[in-house]
Amino acid sequence: MDYAVSSKAPALLKADCLVVALNKGATDLPDTLPDATRKLISACVKSGDFAGKKQQTLLLxxxxxxxxxxxxxxxxxxxxxxxxxxxxxxAATVAKGVAATGARSAAWLLDNIAVKEHDTAWIVREGSRGVADNTYRYDTYRSDKSGAPALKRFTFLTSAPAADAKQALAEGTAIAAGMALAKDLGNRPPNDCHPDYLVTVAKALADEYPALKLKTISEKQAEKLGMGAFCSVARGSERDGQIMIFEYQGAKGAPVALVGKGITFDTGGISLKPGASMDEMKYDMCGAASVFGTVKAVCELQLPIHLVAVVVAAENMPDGRASRPGDIVRTLSGQTVEILNTDAEGRLVLCDALTYVQQKYKPSAVVDIATLTGACVVALGAHAQAVYANDAELAEELLLAGEDCGDRGWPMPLWDDYQEQLDSPFADMANIGGPKAGSITAACFLSRFTKDVSWAHLDIAGTAWVSGGKLKGATGRPVPMLTRYLMHKAGSGDD
Known part of the structure; x- marks a missing residue:
């Protein structure tokens, strides 16, 4: 869909549908509307047809x-x-309301809308992102695509300075494009979305953006490098594991690094998961998907930042070569891990990727993103991703970025008190810490591989997708939080 901003008077803009959002009681009628239109709206309010209630719509x-x-x-x-x-x-109500009309073009009048502590440019940015996000449709595998919305062009009417409005629109649509890529990858079925497929997507992304460099590491190469934890997961599948490293050098200096968990399907391995809802384990690569999406957004925005982004991809399958509970593996860091549960595989692939990115790129900060634990869903539900960090400043930057764009996180403890739950009598650590505080002990495990760098871990198990029913699907989170964080780091994210 095409997006635009305009300062035209509403009466002059040609569109199939004009959207006007009004507060409770509809007392905030925009002065820019023609008198006859204002009288019509007032009559609808007086008759009780429209009262400005939340999510209420009326089509005239x-x-x-x-x-x-x-x-x-x-x-x-x-x-x-x-x-x-x-x-x-x-924004979601507006997008869905317009899509339901059959309009091919629409415009949304913004000047009567106020958002606490944010200016009109913010409204354009997040409004465009919200509209794009809520008109997303995944129909790649549908034979009948006739239900797709007719909407092809959406304009935001604002009196904000033209340069500011255009920049805000570019930011919003870039982030939305990154979210769409993340959702496409998350929604793709696991028979087609596997580690090798992610490599083809990575190559296509590098071809699309000349500023982006790509390096890949095969499972055999990873084994030679000493990535015993990653390989212990990958070798349980007939499909080889793959590691992809993007480098975007829009500025000099040490990079910021993102590391995404890409388990393209998670059976649990030998510690087999229950069959109910196992189809949703295709979403266990949504951390990797969010890295792909964030990389795309950064490239679209041409941010002045040095970014390294790692996708570590594997299938967790119960093949004859799969890891067993009780196995001990040596990680790239040299530390050994006793595998007590093969369904705690995400931390195993991540720990080697975290070590690798530190050894090769010396980043100023590392953020890993993973659908890591069901315990996180129990703790925070679907509203906030868990934010763990060994650096209070980094944690605050991520949390503020999430608050700014509505892609919220919540700070979680990373106290040494929890570390003893990972004690093993046979290795340096176990890969699980028992039934208590599962999300915290998973983060504690990763912290053992990030002692010498500013590091944060996002557990997105509750936010990366919506479960069950017709609404099931990937959300594209936390692409907005990550992109806003990087925009602020690059010095181009101030409102």
């Missing part, structure tokens, strides 16, 4: 004195300025 045909053929009223449910989450919910 042939509105007077407008070039648009439809007028869509959308309620905010608020009496004043909106919060970030309320605005994102409004």
């Amino acid at each position: 045909q042939q509105p007077p004195e407008l070039s648009a053929t439809r007028l869509l009223l959308v309620g905010t449910g608020a009496e004043g300025a909106l919060g970030v989450q309320a605005f994102l919910q409004l």
Whole structure:
């Protein structure tokens, strides 16, 4: 879909549908609307057809004195300025409301909308991201694609300075494009989305953006390098594991590194998972998908930053060569791990990738992203990703980036008190810490491989996808949080 910004008067803009969002009671009618249109809206309010309630919509045909053929009223449910989450919910309602009309072009009047502690440029950026996110559709495997929305062009009407509005639109649509790539990869079935496929996607991405360099490490090469933890997971599948390293050098100096878990399907290995909802284990590569998406957004924005992004990909299968509970493996760091549960495989592939990126690139900061533990879902549900860090400043940067764009995280403890749960009588550590504090002990495990670098771990098991029913699918999180974090690091993310 094409996106644009315009400062035209609403009466002059030609579109199939004009959207006007109004507060509770619809007392905030924009002055830029023609008098006849304002009178029509007031009449709808007086008659009780529209009250500005949250998610309420009213579609009016042939509105007077407008070039648009439809007028869509959308309620905010608020009496004043909106919060970030309320605005994102409004954008979702707008996108779905317009898509339901059959309009091919639409425009959203923004000047009567206020968001607490944010300016109009922010509204354009997050509004465009929200509209794009909520018009996403994955129909690659559908024979009948006739249900796709007709919407082809969306314009944001704003009196903000043109340069600011265009920059904000570019940022919002770039992040949305990254989210769409992450969702495409997460939603793709595991028979087609496997480690080798991710390599083809990585190569295509590097071909698309000349500033992006790509290096790949095969399973055999990883074994020669000493990545015993990664290989212990990968060798359980007939498909070889793969590691992809992107480097984007938009600035000098030590890079920021992202490391994404890419288990393209997780059976649990010998510690086999229950059969119920196992189809959703294709989403166990959503950490890797978010790295792909963030890399795309960074390239689209041409951020002045040095970024290294690692995708570590494997299938966790119960083949004859699969790891057994009780096996001991040696990691790239030299530390040994007793595998007590083969379903705790994500930390095994990540620990070698974390060591590798530190040895080869000497990053200033490392952030790993993984659908790591069911315990995180129990703790935080689907609203916030868990944020662990050995550096309070890094944690705060990620949390603030998430708050800014509505892709929220929540700080979690990384105390030494939990480390003893990983004690093993036979190796330097075990790969699980027992039934208590499972998300925390998983982070503690990774912390043993990141002692000499500023490091954060995002457990996105609750936020990376929506489970069950017709709404099931990848969310594209935490691409917004990561991109905003990198924008701030690059000095181009200030509102």
